[in-house]
Amino acid sequence: MNFTTPFRNQELIRTLLSQINKLKLRPIKIMEVCGGHTMAIRKHGLHQLLPSEIELLSGPGCPVCVTEQTFVDKAIAYAQLPKTTLLTYGDLVRVPGCYQSLSEARSAGASVEVIYSTQQALSLARKQPNHRFVFAAIGFETTAPGTALALQQASVEKLNNFLVYCAHKTMPEAMEALVADGLPIDGYLGPGHVCSITGSKLFDRLVARYSIPLVISGFEAVDLLQSVFLLTQMILQNESGIQIQYRRLVSPDGNRKAQSILNEVFEPCTATWRGLGAIPHSGLKIRNTYAQWDAEVMLPVSVHSLPDPKGCLCGEILKGIRKPTECAHFGKKCTPEHPVGACMVSSEGTCQAYYSYQQTE
Amino acid sequence: MNNHLIQLGHGSGGRMSRNLITQLFARYFANDTLRPLGDSSYIAGQTSQLAFTTDSYVIDPVFFPGGNIGQLAVCGTVNDLAVSGAIPRFLSAGFILEEGLSLKDLEKIVAAMAVEAANAKVQIVTGDTKVVRRGQCDKIYINTSGIGEIPEKHAHFTRKPAMQPGDKILLSGSLGDHAIAVLAARENLYLEEPILSDVAPLNHLAQLALEQPEQVLQMRDITRGGLATILVELCENQSFGIEVLENEIPIKQPVRSVCELFGFDPLYLANEGKMLLIVKNGTEKDILKRLRSNLAGANATLIGEITDRHPGKAIMQSVVGGKRLLDMLHGELVPRIC
Amino acid sequence: MCLGIPAKIVSITGDFAQVSIQGARIEVGIQLLDSVSVGDYVLVHTGYALEILSEEDALETLEAIRLLEKLNLGKLPSLS
Numbered sequence: 001m002n003f004t005t006p007f008r009n010q011e012l013i014r015t016l017l018s019q020i021n022k023l024k025l026r027p028i029k030i031m032e033v034c035g036g037h038t039m040a041i042r043k044h045g046l047h048q049l050l051p052s053e054i055e056l057l058s059g060p061g062c063p064v065c066v067t068e069q070t071f072v073d074k075a076i077a078y079a080q081l082p083k084t085t086l087l088t089y090g091d092l093v094r095v096p097g098c099y100q101s102l103s104e105a106r107s108a109g110a111s112v113e114v115i116y117s118t119q120q121a122l123s124l125a126r127k128q129p130n131h132r133f134v135f136a137a138i139g140f141e142t143t144a145p146g147t148a149l150a151l152q153q154a155s156v157e158k159l160n161n162f163l164v165y166c167a168h169k170t171m172p173e174a175m176e177a178l179v180a181d182g183l184p185i186d187g188y189l190g191p192g193h194v195c196s197i198t199g200s201k202l203f204d205r206l207v208a209r210y211s212i213p214l215v216i217s218g219f220e221a222v223d224l225l226q227s228v229f230l231l232t233q234m235i236l237q238n239e240s241g242i243q244i245q246y247r248r249l250v251s252p253d254g255n256r257k258a259q260s261i262l263n264e265v266f267e268p269c270t271a272t273w274r275g276l277g278a279i280p281h282s283g284l285k286i287r288n289t290y291a292q293w294d295a296e297v298m299l300p301v302s303v304h305s306l307p308d309p310k311g312c313l314c315g316e317i318l319k320g321i322r323k324p325t326e327c328a329h330f331g332k333k334c335t336p337e338h339p340v341g342a343c344m345v346s347s348e349g350t351c352q353a354y355y356s357y358q359q360t361e
Numbered sequence: 362m363n364n365h366l367i368q369l370g371h372g373s374g375g376r377m378s379r380n381l382i383t384q385l386f387a388r389y390f391a392n393d394t395l396r397p398l399g400d401s402s403y404i405a406g407q408t409s410q411l412a413f414t415t416d417s418y419v420i421d422p423v424f425f426p427g428g429n430i431g432q433l434a435v436c437g438t439v440n441d442l443a444v445s446g447a448i449p450r451f452l453s454a455g456f457i458l459e460e461g462l463s464l465k466d467l468e469k470i471v472a473a474m475a476v477e478a479a480n481a482k483v484q485i486v487t488g489d490t491k492v493v494r495r496g497q498c499d500k501i502y503i504n505t506s507g508i509g510e511i512p513e514k515h516a517h518f519t520r521k522p523a524m525q526p527g528d529k530i531l532l533s534g535s536l537g538d539h540a541i542a543v544l545a546a547r548e549n550l551y552l553e554e555p556i557l558s559d560v561a562p563l564n565h566l567a568q569l570a571l572e573q574p575e576q577v578l579q580m581r582d583i584t585r586g587g588l589a590t591i592l593v594e595l596c597e598n599q600s601f602g603i604e605v606l607e608n609e610i611p612i613k614q615p616v617r618s619v620c621e622l623f624g625f626d627p628l629y630l631a632n633e634g635k636m637l638l639i640v641k642n643g644t645e646k647d648i649l650k651r652l653r654s655n656l657a658g659a660n661a662t663l664i665g666e667i668t669d670r671h672p673g674k675a676i677m678q679s680v681v682g683g684k685r686l687l688d689m690l691h692g693e694l695v696p697r698i699c
Numbered sequence: 700m701c702l703g704i705p706a707k708i709v710s711i712t713g714d715f716a717q718v719s720i721q722g723a724r725i726e727v728g729i730q731l732l733d734s735v736s737v738g739d740y741v742l743v744h745t746g747y748a749l750e751i752l753s754e755e756d757a758l759e760t761l762e763a764i765r766l767l768e769k770l771n772l773g774k775l776p777s778l779s
Binding site: 001002003004006007009012015016019034036089116117118119120139140142143145146149191192193194196197219222226245247248249255257258261 | 757
């Protein structure tokens with residue numbers, strides 16, 4: 001089987017929708033923690049197909065949206081250094097820093113290249129030994145192993161013109177910060193690809209401590225509807241706990257080899273999340289054994305950062321407290337072409353998802 | 362944010378390109394002929410109306426599966442004329458060459474231009490060449506301008522099209538072949554079923570559609586910015602909206618796969634031999650039959666219609682049945698991890 | 700977050716494998732997997748295989764939905 005087509009099956013989608021409709025619903029709020037889920041839901045228009053009692057809210061799971069402005073400012077500072085190229089995933093190039101985005105900095109002469117994999121970063125560094133490459137690493141547990149492998153490889157090859165500027169983040173601590181806030185959320189769709197690495201055990205403590213229902217979901221329409229069905233059942237029956245809908249990929253223990261590679265290269269640190277602030281143990285820092293490839297150690301840059309733009313509700317939107325349409329900038333000063341806040345930058349950011357897809361009703 | 366520098370997104374064919382055109386070029390060059398900002402401008406000729414258009418071509422790599430920059434330069438301009446209801450007649454060709462470009466490559470490009478020009482029944486009647494220092498351009502840039510004649514029976518193309526709810530939207534074939542062929546060549550992607558650029562002159566297809574000229578309200582060449590950008594342009598600020606069905610839009614499997622891998626939306630990918638037609642309600646079967654009689658239109662299909670339900674908006678019904686608002690491309694198209 | 704796509708392993712050379720994503724071939728790193736064989740399906744993210752996909756579990760997940768319709772009980776057999 002090809003693992004894709006069957007999970008887009010129209011008949012199964014209809015079955016799930018009709019089963020969801022048969023549940024004895026009351027108004028419930030479900031947060032999809034992962035930006036990829038937000039994207040898939042909006043792309044298929046699943047939120048419109050669900051009964052009106054079920055409200056879907058987007059959480060803090062878009063790495064671009066939670067990247068603080070200072071990180072972008074520093075990445076730009078690296079890109080402006082002589083004989084230095086800043087490498088990054090495409091998602092980051094349009095994110096506004098305090099002054100400009102990487103894309104704008106590039107047109108002003110900064111050296112910025114978009115890569116798809118850290119393997120490309122290594123191969124650039126090998127080909128041009130007299131040029132420095134700084135990789136701006138963003139993303140969660142799913143993306144961090146690619147960075148860890150590149151660091152290990154750089155160490156083996158003594159590739160000294162390759163540096164990592166690291167802003168990897170981890171999911172449960174940020175989720176806990178939200179849950180602890182006592183948000184009016186009835187249940188959570190858990191991030192399937194993060195859990196392929198970490199296992200569902202990542203959320204055990206959180207779920208037990210706060211007695212919340214959580215379903216770890218895949219990304220196809222069938223996956224998401226099945227997860228909403230399972231989660232709604234749990235909510236209606238006042239059950240808490242973890243169910244794995246995405247069983248073809250996610251196990252309770254996850255990928256132990258990947259976990260040990262992550263642990264070998266990174267250690268937990270306090271990370272600053274845009275809109276949420278500093279959260280202890282929610283970031284990954286490069287261990288001292290790899291300090292030689294840590295841009296912040298080897299090549300510190302300082303920037304003068306500004307406070308977040310006035311009136312931008314990104315923080316509260318990320319927490320699911322406010323809707324993008326409640327923000328004074330939304331659709332006016334803040335559009336996908338000229339984003340004010342990070343939630344408008346990425347196509348999976350809550351604000352852009354609203355901007356692009358919500359206006360259809 | 363500061364926008365005092367040209368960014369790659371300004372050349373992407375999406376919203377930024379559109380703003381650059383309307384806020385700079387069209388502002389300075391303002392005149393009645395230019396104002397509609399269509400694929401060609403209509404100019405009063407001695408005997409018949411003329412269509413006039415220009416386009417510049419830059420591409421990396423210069424040679425790609427299914428064609429080269431020369432074919433693009435001829436077909437692109439021919440297509441702008443063809444979808445404007447014109448019979449393409451004459452082209453100019455301006456070349457900017459990088460010092461060090463191999464003459465053999467240049468000849469290959471020029472020969473391909475000659476073949477496409479003959480195929481499209483146009484003549485290249487004037488040209489120019491400049492050479493810049495190594496590093497000041499990327500191998501070769503070509504500009505072509507084209508003039509076509511508007512037959513009397515196509516005169517309605519020179520006026521604002523009169524779209525009515527119920528009018529149908531046709532697409533001449535699969536989306537994204539050109540963009541993915543070029544990407545695959547640039548990134549060394551191997552595709553089990555090779556995807557070739559769809560670069561081709563559309564004038565024969567346009568002529569087939571126009572055998573009954575009154576049936577066709579408007580045609581558009583779907584290039585950079587992709588289908589979504591064109592659909593938005595068509596209905597933005599209009600009294601009608603557009604509704605299309607995702608299920609009906611043909612996309613080849615390898616194109617779909619590469620899109621999923623890199624996080625591209627095929628609706629925004631560039632094409633070089635595809636057109637969109639708005640046709641009168643009830644004529645669609647007739648026109649599809651004529652389009653499909655030509656190889657370039659073999660996969661032509663009905664993808665949607667004009668509606669009065671949501672004026673000014675282009676909406677796509679997803680495979681699953683939900684609805685999604687289409688917008689122009691934002692910035693440049695880059696691979697994503699999310 | 701995190702675009703991931705199922706891909707079939709076509710060949711393996713050391714730490715890298717050629718994979719096919721329904722017709723599109725790319726090279727991905729397989730350093731994160733303990734063992735993987737030609738013919739396995741893996742989930743690819745940023746050029747690395749994150750985990751092997753289980754066909755058995757996929758079929759069970761789909762079957763659970765079909766069963767739901769058949770039995771129309773409104774409650775899925777537990778998945779965890």
